[in-house]
Amino acid sequence: MPITVNDLSYQYTDAAHSTTALSHVTFTIEEGSFFAIAGHTGSGKTTLVQHLNGLIPCTEGTITVDGHSLADKKERSIARALVGMVFQYPEYQLFAETVFDDIAFGPKNLKLPENDVKERVLKSMELVGLDPEQFREKSPFELSGGEKRRAALAGVLAMQPKYLVLDEPMAGLDPIGRQSILALLERLRSEFGTTIIMISHSMEDIARHATMLLVLDHGQIAYLDRPEIVFEHAEELFRLGLSVPQATYLGMLLKQKGFDVPKSANNAEALARWLKEKIDHA
Amino acid sequence: MVPALIQFDHVTYRYEDSVKKALDDVCLTIADGSFVAVVGHNGSGKSTLAKHINGLLLPESGEVTVNGLSTANEENILPIRQTVGIVFQNPDNQIVTTIIEEDVAFGPENMGVPPQEIRKRVDDALDTVGMRDYAERAVHQLSGGQKQRIAIAGMLALRPNILVMDEATAMLDPRGRSDLIETLKKLHAHGLTVIMVTQYMEEITDCDRVIVMHHGKIAADDQPEAIFSDQDLLKECSLDVPEAVRLAETLRTTGLPISDHALKTEQIAEELCRLL
Structure with missing residues (x-):
């Protein structure tokens, strides 16, 4: 069953004014998908995902997770247990004395037997690539930036969420750190069928991994489709303060110079083949 | 002889309680007017290097000099910090007041610059970063990218010769990042030395020099196209290449003669147009 968001609106209000963060947003996140969310700063991305696990209560519109409404008091706790949330710079929220205790915090709160807690922690550490022998007794604050990020992620994975929401999980990481997070997300999808919902600025990562792309603009849905279809609107995306993969951008530049680049040449390999053929026949 | 603008002479540094050297015998000269990028993976020492330039960190051994003044001498710190402005990663940690022009004026006020002169410096600085229209707005209404431009304006109002950007674009979105890079290029064209x-x-393709840090040492020091075509270096130092360089590589593998000089997609397009 999916996550459904139906006619969701949200306003931030302070003493002086109120700002519309989301306006009549409706969409569905299919189970097992890799659902990417993009938009310029202030487009409402973070506000949207904070609704998905009830962190921000729905004031207008409805959200259901596997049929459980976030508006209903009883169903809300079932729904929230299904959705794991990884915030921006999650390593700032590490707090326990050891890596093990930090990751165990969530499962312990579920009142699971001690052995189950341990099993979940060790499994999560293995998933994120932190060797339990080496890391379990370390203080989270002794870890490098990339290791801290993975420890924080392990804490969310230990809750075994069916839907994993990540707000710019690669921000500030080096290339190796970024690749290891992306590889982990792919593994969660294929091994456990976890649905991935990821806010990202990297159109290259979105093109390579996402099955659906939602583009927000001023709190409204600008595009919702498979990434390669959304990227056909390159000029409009630039206008919205976003970018497109470089292969798409190259196709756009060549079109502007009068070449009839076909729609099918929408990734680097396909574009390269088309160009080679064209030059060989010239 | 005129002393070099920035000079690192066998600089070694370790963070407290760490046995690992964050900087390990680094020697480096940066000339006036350069546009230098410092890259490297997390923990390579690149930020540690930046924080040595204005004496925020002091060498454990060796010496850092700016215009011939050593950072080790406490009396030099004030003049050095008037020469070197640093902008950090998190914009929210660098803004001290609520109104934008007050924030930009904060530095010169503290240095006892006369009021009329402050007014001129604030206006000039806001003009340079393209934020003059926002002078009387509240800081909290700005985006991250705009806040970083205000942080830069605050530095410019101190009239530094050197601007150091310590991962100052890391928390910005792509538009914020490219706007900021354009601002830096403009400042460099006006004679400011920029160290990024x-x-x-993607951000370093316009620099005239790239310094690659690896385990606290300088692993390479060259022009961007030389760095991006050195596959062994990229692998050894776990460096990425710009997406455009990756794209050019895919095109070359298919048999299209794209040169090593194409570091941007626009340049690839130009080369292709000559072939098509």
Whole structure:
């Protein structure tokens, strides 16, 4: 069953004014998908995902997770247990004395037997690539930036969420750190069928991994489709303060110079083949 | 002889309680008017290097000099900090007041610059970063990218010769990042020395020099196209390449003669147009 968001609106209000963060947003996140969310700063991305696990209560519109409404008091706790949330710079929220205790915090709160807690922690550490022998007794604050990020992620994975929401999980990481997070997300999808919902600025990562792309603009849905279809609107995306993969951008530049680049040449390999053929026949 | 603008002479540094050297015998000269990028993976020493330039960190051994003044001498710190402005990663940690022009005026006020002169400096600085229209707005209404431009304006109002950007684009979105890079290029064209510590390889294609840090040492020091075509170096130092360079590589593998000089997609397009 999916996550459904139906006619969701949200306003931030302070003493002086109120700002519309989301306006009549409706969409569905299919189970097992890799659902990417993009938009310029202030487009409402973070506000949207904070609704998905009830962190921000729905004031207008409805959200259901596997049929459980976030508006209903009883169903809300079932729904929230299904959705794991990884915030921006999650390593700032590490707090326990050891890596093990930090990751165990969530499962312990579920009142699971001690052995189950341990099993979940060790499994999560293995998933994120932190060797339990080496890391379990370390203080989270002794870890490098990339290791801290993975420890924080392990804490969310230990809750075994069916839907994993990540707000710019690669921000500030080096290339190796970024690749290891992306590889982990792919593994969660294929091994456990976890649905991935990821806010990202990297159109290259979105093109390579996402099955659906939602583009927000001023709190409204600008595009919702498979990434390669959304990227056909390159000029409009630039206008919205976003970018497109470089292969798409190259196709756009060549079109502007009068070449009839076909729609099918929408990734680097396909574009390269088309160009080679064209030059060989010239 | 005129002393070099920035000179690192066998600089070694370790963070407290760490046995690992964050900087390990680094020797480096940066000339006036350069546009230098410092890259490297997390923990390579690139930010540590940046923080030595204005004496925020002091060498454990060796010496850092700016215009011939050593950072080790406490009396030099004030003049050095008037020469070197640093902008850090998190814009929210660098803004001290609520109104934008007050924030930009904060530095010169503290230095006892006369009021009329402050007014002129604030206006000039806001003009340079393209934020003059926002002078009387509240800081909290700005985006991250705009806040970083205000942080830069605050530095410019101190009239530094050197601007160090310590991963200052890391928390910005792509538009914020490219706007900021354009601002830096403009400042460099007006004679400012710019040193940019960054993770993002797209940002360094316009620099005239790239310093690659690896385990606290300088692993390479060359022009961007030389760095991006050195596969062994990229692998050894776990560096990324700009997406455009990756794209050019795919095109070359298919048999299209794209040169090593094409570091941007626009340049690839130009080369292709000559072939088509």
